[in-house]
Amino acid sequence: MATFCVFNRTRESFLCLRAVAALATYSRDFSRVERELRPGPARPCREDGVWLTRSPGIYTVGRNFPVDRVYLDQKNRVVQLIEHLDPLQIVRVHRRYTSILDVRIRTIFSSRTRVGDELLICLPEQVQTQWEQIQVHPAWRQKEAIPCSKG
Numbered sequence: 001m002a003t004f005c006v007f008n009r010t011r012e013s014f015l016c017l018r019a020v021a022a023l024a025t026y027s028r029d030f031s032r033v034e035r036e037l038r039p040g041p042a043r044p045c046r047e048d049g050v051w052l053t054r055s056p057g058i059y060t061v062g063r064n065f066p067v068d069r070v071y072l073d074q075k076n077r078v079v080q081l082i083e084h085l086d087p088l089q090i091v092r093v094h095r096r097y098t099s100i101l102d103v104r105i106r107t108i109f110s111s112r113t114r115v116g117d118e119l120l121i122c123l124p125e126q127v128q129t130q131w132e133q134i135q136v137h138p139a140w141r142q143k144e145a146i147p148c149s150k151g
Contacts, residue, residue, distance in 0.1 A: 004051060005127050006101060010117035015070070015107055019049035019121070049103035051121065068108045071097035076119045083108050 006016040064087060071080040071093060079097050084105050101119075122130050 003124065004121050005124055006049065006051070006103075007120040007122075007127075007130075008111055008113050008117050009120050011112045011114070013111040013113075015101070015111045015113065015119070016048035016103055017124075019051045019101065019103070021051045021053075049101055049107070052100040052102065053098070066105050067102045068105050070101040070103065070108065070113065070119075072099045072101060072119065074098050076121055078113060078115050078117045078119065081108055081113065081115060 002021045004016070004019045004021060005014070006019050007014050066084050066086050069082040069085045070078055073079050073096060076099075080093060082091055085091065107113075120130055
């Protein structure tokens with residue numbers, strides 16, 4: 001399975017450094033990926049998230065742990081966010097999504113991701129190339145002098 005990095009271009013923050021791409025079916029491979037995503041004290045998680053392609057229906061029933069869920073369109077823009085999606089929670093979803101990113105809880109909050117944000121999803125080897133193409137915030141390029149208070 002391929003592993004991807006997920007970067008929020010709009011907010012300039014990472015969501016995942018290791019997201020595994022999987023089909024959105026409950027197959028043996030998908031179950032293995034979910035087990036690795038599950039938090040636990042015994043071992044650290046190898047994956048930060050699961051990137052799922054669209055299927056007729058994606059269900060959370062049967063999962064033993066909560067996740068944050070990000071619904072994406074064809075251009076990897078966020079169309080819907082669900083924070084702390086419980087295993088037995090049923091939610092209404094937009095029909096205009098093409099893929100889903102399931103990440104660890106509190107990822108949406110910590111990355112400040114919002115609806116309309118554009119995500120960059122690429123292989124780890126391509127991060128440096130993609131990073132150079134991203135427009136850096138102008139204030140970060142300037143070295144501003146901060147006045148000191150005297151007295």
